[in-house]
Amino acid sequence: xxxxxxxxxxxxxxxxxxxxxxxxxxxxxxxxxxxxxxxxxxxxxxxxxxxxxxxxxxxxxxxxxxxxxxxxxxxxxxxxxxxxxxxxxxxxxxxxxxxxxxxxxxxxxxxxxxxxxxxxxxxxxxxxxx
Amino acid sequence: xxxxxxxxxxxxxxxxxxxxxxxxxxxxxxxxxxxxxxxxxxxxxxxxxxxxxxxxxxxxxxxxxxxxxxxxxxxxxxxxxxxxxxxxxxxxxxxxxxxxxxxxxxxxxxxxxxxxxxxxxxxxxxxxxx
Amino acid sequence: xxxxxxxxxxxxxxxxxxxxxxxxxxxxxxxxxxxxxxxxxxxxxxxxxxxxxxxxxxxxxxxxxxxxxxxxxxxxxxxxxxxxxxxxxxxxxxxxxxxxxxxxxxxxxxxxxxxxxxxxxxxxxxxxxx
Numbered sequence: 001x002x003x004x005x006x007x008x009x010x011x012x013x014x015x016x017x018x019x020x021x022x023x024x025x026x027x028x029x030x031x032x033x034x035x036x037x038x039x040x041x042x043x044x045x046x047x048x049x050x051x052x053x054x055x056x057x058x059x060x061x062x063x064x065x066x067x068x069x070x071x072x073x074x075x076x077x078x079x080x081x082x083x084x085x086x087x088x089x090x091x092x093x094x095x096x097x098x099x100x101x102x103x104x105x106x107x108x109x110x111x112x113x114x115x116x117x118x119x120x121x122x123x124x125x126x127x128x129x130x
Numbered sequence: 131x132x133x134x135x136x137x138x139x140x141x142x143x144x145x146x147x148x149x150x151x152x153x154x155x156x157x158x159x160x161x162x163x164x165x166x167x168x169x170x171x172x173x174x175x176x177x178x179x180x181x182x183x184x185x186x187x188x189x190x191x192x193x194x195x196x197x198x199x200x201x202x203x204x205x206x207x208x209x210x211x212x213x214x215x216x217x218x219x220x221x222x223x224x225x226x227x228x229x230x231x232x233x234x235x236x237x238x239x240x241x242x243x244x245x246x247x248x249x250x251x252x253x254x255x256x257x258x259x260x
Numbered sequence: 261x262x263x264x265x266x267x268x269x270x271x272x273x274x275x276x277x278x279x280x281x282x283x284x285x286x287x288x289x290x291x292x293x294x295x296x297x298x299x300x301x302x303x304x305x306x307x308x309x310x311x312x313x314x315x316x317x318x319x320x321x322x323x324x325x326x327x328x329x330x331x332x333x334x335x336x337x338x339x340x341x342x343x344x345x346x347x348x349x350x351x352x353x354x355x356x357x358x359x360x361x362x363x364x365x366x367x368x369x370x371x372x373x374x375x376x377x378x379x380x381x382x383x384x385x386x387x388x389x390x
Contacts, residue, residue, distance in 0.1 A: 002293075002360065033132075035167050035258050037295050037356045041367030043311040049223040050215055051173040056206035057215045063206075064199065064216050069324065076316035076323075085310055085317045086324050089351060091219060093309040093370075096167045096226040096356040098258045100132065105256065107171030110223075126365065128295050128358045130260070130390070163262075165297050165388050179353040180345055181303040186336035187345045193336075194329065194346050221349060226297045226356040228388045230262065235386065237301030240353075260390070 001029050003127040009119035013066065013084075015058040018047075018125060019111040023103045029129050032102050037128040038095045044084035044118035046091030047125070052111025065090070065117075084117035091115050099129070131159050133257040139249035143196065143214075145178075145188040148255060149241040153233045159259050162232050167258040168225040174214035174248035176221030177255070182241025195220070195247075214247035221245050229259070261289050263387040269379035273326065273344075275308075275318040278385060279371040283363045289389050292362050297388040298355040304344035304378035306351030307385070312371025325350070325377075344377035351375050359389070 003025040007016055022038065040047050051057040065087050075082035095112065098105040104112070114125060133155040137146055152168065170177050181187040195217050205212035225242065228235040234242065244255060263285040267276055282298065300307050311317040325347050335342035355372065358365040364372065374385060 002358070035260065037358055039356075039358055039365075041365075041370065043309070043317070043367070043369050048219045049173070050219050054207055054209075056208070057173070057212065060203075060205040060207050060212040061216050061219055064203070068198070068328070073320075073324070075320045077314055077320050078316070079314075082317065082320040086321050089308045089310050089321055092222055092352055094356050096169075096224050098132070098167055098169055098256055105169075105171075107173070107254070109173050110171060124367070126358055130295065165390065178349045179303070180349050184337055184339075186338070187303070187342065190333075190335045190337050190342040191346050191349055194333070198328070222352055226299075226354050228262070228297055228299055228386055235299075235301075237303070237384070239303050240301060 001129045005125040007114055007123045007125060009116040009121055009123060012119055013062060014116050015062060015113040017111050018114050019052060022112055025127050026099060026103055031099055031129050034099050034130045036097055036099055039126040040093050041124050041126055044081055044088055045123055046088045046115035047095055048091050048113055048115060049110050050113060051109050053109050081118045087117040131259045135255040137244055137253045137255060139246040139251055139253060142249055143192060144246050145192060145243040147241050148244050149182060152242055155257055156229060156233055161229055161259050164229045164260045166227055166229055169256040170223050171254050171256055174211055174218055175253055176218045176223060176245035177225055178221050178243055178245060179240050180243060181239050183239050211248045217247040261389045265385040267374055267383045267385060269376040269381055269383060272379055273322060274376050275322060275373040277371050278374050279312060282372055285387055286359060286363055291359055291389050294359050294390045296357055296359055299386040300353050301384050301386055304341055304348055305383055306348045306375035307355055308351050308373055309370050310373060311369050313369050341378045347377040
């Protein structure tokens with residue numbers, strides 16, 4: 001079963017918690033147990049699992065990425081967003097997650113985050129539920 | 131089919147080979163062919179595929195991560211383990227693997243490694259076998 | 261259904277577009293909808309999703325990785341390719357992708373790239389279609 005989650009980002013770079021959005025689609029599907037694929041269909045975004053408690057964790061990750069992959073880095077790609085493409089491949093575009101009791105089977109502190117690296121834009125997260 | 135592998139880590143940071151543990155659970159399940167999802171349900175661990183021959187390879191990877199993501203980095207998160215959260219997102223929390231002949235269908239030199247970045251702790255690896 | 265894509269790489273380090281190769285195997289399988297697992301069965305390669313339009317994007321990513329993970333880095337592993345193993349774990353070895361209308365359901369600009377980090381060699385990409 002195929003679903004889409006549309007996410008409006010608000011900054012050039014930010015992590016947005018999409019856990020509730022994904023669980024909402026799982027609820028719509030009526031799936032109790034199985035797996036699902038989460039895929040961001042853009043080349044300047046990523047999707048990752050990390051702490052869904054203290055927002056400072058995702059701030060620290062974002063700041064680390066900005067320092068490691070600078071906006072200006074003598075890149076060849078002329079659109080000026082090579083840093084965003086590099087961050088996308090470091091963080092990754094797909095997750096494969098377990099579903100139990102009708103929701104994502106995550107650890108106590110885990111959430112799912114869309115990484116926006118070249119926004120603000122309207123982004124599509126594709127969800128396939130097995 | 132859902133299984134868990136419990137792993138007791140022994141250092142703050144280390145890679146632990148979980149290939150045999152995962153293959154043991156596949157054996158218990160009786161699965162001959164298909165796929166499986168490996169998911170670490172913590173925000174300061176990762177799971178990766180790399181060389182299961184010379185242990186120096188994983189030592190080099192760990193040393194690289196420690197240098198790239200220092201323990202002290204002017205982070206905002208107050209628990210003092212932001213480096214571990216960053217390493218978790220760089221390495222990733224989930225793998226989707228092929229199963230053939232009753233075991234993980236890996237290349238000659240490949241093994242599966244849990245990355246502990248804020249241990250020692252008792253860690254849970256979730257396994258869903260399709 | 262299990263398929264293999266054999267890729268001959270030509271340099272020590274390069275990204276090779278395997279999107280058409282994967283879609284060809286999907287065509288052979290007759291699959292219209294579902295998911296597939298893409299897995300590189302080597303410890304010095306990776307697989308990633310990024311821009312399939314301007315080749316400068318992948319050039320920038322490769323140059324970034326070379327700078328971040330130098331060939332000579334005081335590594336313990338004696339084969340002289342520790343940098344390649346590290347790049348493999350940063351980029352990742354597996355993807356789980358959605359299939360719709362008989363092909364990979366990618367965004368407008370996305371393609372799938374094999375990352376060769378210790379070539380030239382003959383590489384095997386494993387594909388499991390659900």
